[in-house]
Amino acid sequence: MKENRTVLVTGGLGYIGSHTAVEFINKGYNVVIVDNLGNSRIEVLDGIESITAVRPHFYKIDITQKEELDRVFKDHPEIDSVIHFAAWKAVGESVNKPLKYYDNNLNGMASVLEAMTNNNCHNLVFSSSCTVYGQPDVLPVTEAAPIKEALSPYGFTKQVCETMIKDVVKSKDDLKTIALRYFNPIGAHESALIGELPLGVPDNLIPFVTQTAYGIREQLSVFGDDYNTEDGTAVRDYIHVTDLAKAHVAAIERLIDNKNNDTFEVFNVGTGKGNSVLEVVNTFEQVTGEKLNYKIVDRRAGDIEKVWADTAFAEKNLGWKAELTLADALKSAWEWEKYIRAED
Ligand code: UD1
Numbered sequence: 649m650k651e652n653r654t655v656l657v658t659g660g661l662g663y664i665g666s667h668t669a670v671e672f673i674n675k676g677y678n679v680v681i682v683d684n685l686g687n688s689r690i691e692v693l694d695g696i697e698s699i700t701a702v703r704p705h706f707y708k709i710d711i712t713q714k715e716e717l718d719r720v721f722k723d724h725p726e727i728d729s730v731i732h733f734a735a736w737k738a739v740g741e742s743v744n745k746p747l748k749y750y751d752n753n754l755n756g757m758a759s760v761l762e763a764m765t766n767n768n769c770h771n772l773v774f775s776s777s778c779t780v781y782g783q784p785d786v787l788p789v790t791e792a793a794p795i796k797e798a799l800s801p802y803g804f805t806k807q808v809c810e811t812m813i814k815d816v817v818k819s820k821d822d823l824k825t826i827a828l829r830y831f832n833p834i835g836a837h838e839s840a841l842i843g844e845l846p847l848g849v850p851d852n853l854i855p856f857v858t859q860t861a862y863g864i865r866e867q868l869s870v871f872g873d874d875y876n877t878e879d880g881t882a883v884r885d886y887i888h889v890t891d892l893a894k895a896h897v898a899a900i901e902r903l904i905d906n907k908n909n910d911t912f913e914v915f916n917v918g919t920g921k922g923n924s925v926l927e928v929v930n931t932f933e934q935v936t937g938e939k940l941n942y943k944i945v946d947r948r949a950g951d952i953e954k955v956w957a958d959t960a961f962a963e964k965n966l967g968w969k970a971e972l973t974l975a976d977a978l979k980s981a982w983e984w985e986k987y988i989r990a991e992d
Contacts, residue, residue, distance in 0.1 A: 652678075652726075653677050653678065653728060653729065653904065654677065654678040654679075654680060654724060654726040654727045654728060654729075655672055655677050655678070655679055655680070655727070655728075655729045655730070655731060655900060656680045656681075656682065656720065656721075656724070656727045656729070656730045656731070656769075657669050657672070657679060657680070657681050657682075657704075657730075657731050657733065658682050658683070658711050658730065658731070658732045658733055658734035658756070658760060659682075659683055659688070659732075659733030659734030659735065659775075660679070660681030660682065660683055660704070660706075660733070661681060661683040661685065661688035661689065661690070661692040661693060661706075662683065662687060662688045662692075662733055662734075663688075663833070663843070663844040663845070663889065664733055664775065664830075664833055664889060664892060664893065665681070665683070665688075665731075665733040665734075666688075666692045666695065666696055666842045667837055667842060667889045667890060667892070667893040668731060668733070668892075668893040668896045668897075669681060669696055669704055670696055670699050670700055670837060670842070670893065671890070671893040671894050671896065671897050672896075672897060672900075673696070673700040673702050673704065674700060675897055678704075678705075678726070679702075679704040679705070680704065680705040680706075680707070680720065680724050680727060681693075681704050681705065681706045681707070682706075682707045682708075682709050682711060682717065682720055682734070683706070683707075683708065683734065684708065684709065684710040684711070684734070685708060686710075686736075687736070687737075687847065688845075689845065690708075692842055693706055695837075695841040695842040696842065698839070698841050699837060699839050699841050699842070705724070707720050711734050711756045711759050711760060712751075712752060712755045712756050712759050713759075714759050714762060714763065717759055717760070717763045718763050718766065718767070720763075721763055721764075721766070721767035721769065722767070725767070727767070727769055728769060728770065728771060728904075729769070729770075729771035729772070729773070729900050729903065729904065730760060730764055730769060730771070730772050730773070731772075731773045731775070731896055731900065732756075732757070732760050732772065732773070732774050732775060733775045734756055735752065735753040735756060735757075735775070735805065735809075736748060736749050736752055736753060736802070737802060738802065738851055739779075739799075739800045739802045739803070739851065739950065740800075740851055740950075741802075742800050742801040742802035742803075742805075743800055743801065743950070746801035749801045749802055749805050750801065750805065753802075753805035753809065754805060754808055754809065754812070757774075757808075757809045757812050757813075758812065760772075761812065761813070761816045764823070765816070765820065765823070770822050770823055770824055770903075771824050771825075771900060771903040771904060772813065772823065772824070772825040772826070772903075773825070773826050773827075773828060773896055773899045773900055773903070774809060774810070774813055774825065774826070774827045774828070775828060775830065776806050776809070776810055776827040776828060776829045776830070776914070777803070777806045777829055777830055778829050778830065778831045778885070778916070778918065778955055778957065779798070779799070779800075779802070779803040779806055780795050780796075780798075780803065780806055780807050780810065780829060781793050781794075781795070781796060781829075781955065782796030782797065782798070782799060782803075782952065783796070783952040783953060783954075783955070784796075784955060787922075787954065787955065787956060788920060788956050788957055788958035788959075789916070789955060789956070789957060789958060790916070790958040790960075790961065791829070791914045791915065791916055791958075791961050795807055799950050799952070800950060809827075810827050810914070813825050813827065813912060814912045817911045817912045823911060824903045824906075824908055824911050825903075825911060825912050825913070826899045826902065826903060826908070826912075826913045826914070826915065827912070827913070827914045827915075828895055828896065828899060828914075828915055828917045829914060829915065829916050829917060830887065830892060830917050830918075831884065831885035831886070831887050831916070831917065831918030831919070831955070831956065831957050832852075832853075832884045832885060832886045832887065832918075833886075833887055833888075833889045833892050834853075834854040834886045834887070834888065834889065834977045834978070834981060835854075835888040835889050835890065835972070835976070835977030835978070835980040835981050836889065836980045836981055836983065836984035837889075837890060837980070837984075838890070838980060840980070840983040840984045840986075840987040841987070842984075843980075843981065843984030843985075843987075843988065844889075844981070844984070845988065849865075853884075853925065853928060854886075854928070854977075854978070854981050855981075855985075856868055857928065857929065857932055857940065857978075857981075858981050858982055858984075858985035859985065860940055860941060860942070861932070861936065861938040861940055861982065861985070862985050862986070862989055864989075866941065867941045867942060867943060868929070868940060868941065868942040868943075869942070869943060869944075869945040870925050870926065870929070870942055870943065870944045870945065871925070871945060871946070871947055871948040871951060872944070872945075872946060872947035872948070872951070873926075873944045874947075875947075875953045875954070876953060876954075877924055877953065877954055878924065879924050879926045879927070881924040881925035881926045881944075882924065882925055882951055882952070882953055882954060883922040883923060883924050883953070883954035883955070883956065884922065884923065884954075884955060884956070885918035885919055885920070885921060885922055885923075885955065885956035885957050886919070886923055886928065886974055886977060887917060887918050887919050887970055887977075888970065888972035888973075888976060888977040888980070889977075890972060890980075891919075891970040891971055891972050892917055894968065895915070895917045895962070895966065895968050898966040898967060898968040899915070899966060902965070902966060909965070913965075915961060915962040915965070915966055916957040916958060916959060916961065916962055917957070917962065917968075918956060918957025918959060918970070919956075919957070919959070919970040919974075920956065920957055920958065920959040920970075921956060921974075922954060922955070922956035923974055927974075928974070928978070929942055931974050931975055931978055932978045932982070934975070935975045935978055935979045935982075936978070936979065936982045938982070
């Protein structure tokens with residue numbers, strides 16, 4: 649019975665955190681959210697409530713403040729699992745402000761592990777990234793691929809956090825952990841009541857696409873068409889955020905049911921399919937009927953050429969696989985863009 653289970657979601661008002669909170673509530677879990685609102689909005693709580701008819705417990709705290717995080721566990725001794733999202737995530741910013749990333753992402757991870765240990769909480773799912781593979785030598789990339797030198801401080805924090813978890817697990821008998829390595833999460837909840845809301849000019853492709861279609865940005869720059877790919881533009885594995893959210897439920901249930909083979913496991917969370925930037929542009933135009941103003945410009949520094957996931961390990965062991973398509977994801981991202989602009 650999962651109904652009486654309580655899961656703590658750090659960064660639960662962020663993009664992936666909010667969609668994950670919804671999936672857990674839909675499965676009957678109690679959800680406690682902590683978020684410092686550093687890159688999210690309090691209104692997201694209303695969105696979660698409108699979708700699920702449940703308002704999760706919410707604490708506006710910074711997880712690096714150890715006493716405050718500890719207080720949440722003391723208030724909710726029933727918390728038996730944690731999903732840790734709370735971290736800065738902008739690759740470019742991390743290059744310019746590395747200490748902001750090391751300070752928050754690494755101290756946040758340490759604080760979460762310490763609070764769990766002090767409060768007898770045994771199950772952790774960590775939000776990692778395919779960025780740990782860099783440009784893989786073999787595609788699709790499996791979980792056994794080597795960790796490459798990080799291309800950014802952001803990427804390095806994901807590698808270090810995985811190592812921190814591994815080290816803490818070795819020193820404890822009763823901690824079970826899973827790192828989910830996300831490929832490129834996109835899209836929004838089917839209700840269009842929650843979605844991705846970047847502050848300022850978006851770095852990521854899909855928000856830039858939807859904002860350009862809406863007229864907020866004049867033109868989308870496609871970064872490079874001279875890659876060694878079919879149409880010359882870079883290839884990524886775009887995964888619908890709802891599928892991604894469901895992978896967290898599968899991961900927590902694997903830990904709760906003691907089905908894990910190791911106390912630190914890693915799973916790729918992608919679709920197994922690569923799409924080029926131009927395929928994304930064309931699919932967006934097809935599913936929305938909107939024309940996108942774009943032009944090809946130089947490559948973006950630090951971008952890799954191509955990556956997509958080998959999903960066999962997750963399918964077999966997590967019993968999870970992506971079900972929604974690129975078209976579904978782009979359509980939902982467009983519905984969300986229209987909804988949020990109408991709200992403003
Ligand atoms: C990056 C990170 C990833 C992180 C993700 C979300 C790396 C290697 N990857 O992924 O870990 O989870 O951000 O924050 O650190 N593009 C354009 N025009 C644009 C924007 C993007 O052509 O205006 C192209 C990019 O060159 C790339 C693709 O679209 O080929 C996807 O870019 P983006 O959405 O920024 O994600 P990644 O860089 O793949």
